[in-house]
Amino acid sequence: MATKTLGGKTIEVNEEGYLIASTDWDRDVASDLAKEEDIELSDTHYAVLDFLRNKATAGDTITIRSVGKSGIIDIKQFYQLFPGGPLKKASKIAGISKPSSCV
Amino acid sequence: MSTKDAPLKKVCIICAKGSIEDVYASLVMCNGAVMEGIEAKLFFTFFGLDAITKKQMKKLHTATVGNPAMRMPGGLPFPSLLGMLPGVEAGVSAMMRSQMEKLDIPTVDEFLEMITAGGGEIYACKLAMDMFKLTKEDLHEEVSAVLTIGEFYEKSGGEGTQIIFT
Numbered sequence: 001m002a003t004k005t006l007g008g009k010t011i012e013v014n015e016e017g018y019l020i021a022s023t024d025w026d027r028d029v030a031s032d033l034a035k036e037e038d039i040e041l042s043d044t045h046y047a048v049l050d051f052l053r054n055k056a057t058a059g060d061t062i063t064i065r066s067v068g069k070s071g072i073i074d075i076k077q078f079y080q081l082f083p084g085g086p087l088k089k090a091s092k093i094a095g096i097s098k099p100s101s102c103v
Numbered sequence: 104m105s106t107k108d109a110p111l112k113k114v115c116i117i118c119a120k121g122s123i124e125d126v127y128a129s130l131v132m133c134n135g136a137v138m139e140g141i142e143a144k145l146f147f148t149f150f151g152l153d154a155i156t157k158k159q160m161k162k163l164h165t166a167t168v169g170n171p172a173m174r175m176p177g178g179l180p181f182p183s184l185l186g187m188l189p190g191v192e193a194g195v196s197a198m199m200r201s202q203m204e205k206l207d208i209p210t211v212d213e214f215l216e217m218i219t220a221g222g223g224e225i226y227a228c229k230l231a232m233d234m235f236k237l238t239k240e241d242l243h244e245e246v247s248a249v250l251t252i253g254e255f256y257e258k259s260g261g262e263g264t265q266i267i268f269t
Binding site for chain 2 (some may be wrong): 065
């Protein structure tokens with residue numbers, strides 16, 4: 001199992017860089033994960049990350065459509081906030097597992 | 104796996120059929136590419152044009168006749184004679200759509216918006232448009248242009264590009 005220093009802590013990640021335990025996550029961890037993707041996190045980013053974490057905790061399937069319906073941002077803004085693969089990148093930065101949906 | 108050596112950079116998807124399953128296969132593939140950060144272009148031709156024609160896009164059907172994979176709920180074979188009865192195809196199609204809604208699969212127009220929101224592009228085929236006597240005004244506003252086959256190939260250039268005919 002690989003480990004990484006994120007937010008000043010040593011954290012276990014899988015081979016693709018997703019956190020093994022989503023409980024290891026905090027805002028500093030997110031900020032470091034975001035830097036790897038060249039993203040500077042804003043309050044809107046954090047609102048989306050919280051939304052995704054809540055969905056994941058509730059056991060819901062995470063889709064790009066649900067983010068668009070979250071009331072936080074629309075799908076276009078989602079692509080702008082997390083360019084080049086928003087659902088995967090946002091999930092990684094949110095410390096949850098890789099999205100398993102096809103939409 | 105050679106995915107790391109030569110990642111897919113662009114997909115050009117052609118949809119030539121207008122049944123629910125054919126249209127959705129194209130939409131899911133195109134949107135999936137956009138979600139992965141792959142440049143994606145979706146080209147509708149012949150009966151596939153129904154998917155981007157404002158009048159038709161909300162009432163796509165799945166064929167209940169001549170479809171050997173069609174089954175009753177529960178798995179029994181679906182008799183072709185039953186599929187011929189008025190209203191059966193509409194009922195089956197409505198059921199398909201409601202199943203998809205449950206899986207959070209968007210409607211056709213919403214899917215088109217999702218694709219363009221992520222930078223994907225939607226095109227219509229000029230020849231088929233002329234054949235069906237359609238104009239750009241008949242098409243959904245997310246369709247960016249009507250192309251000839253030559254223009255389609257111009258847009259399909261570049262290393263790491265795949266053309267997919269669904």
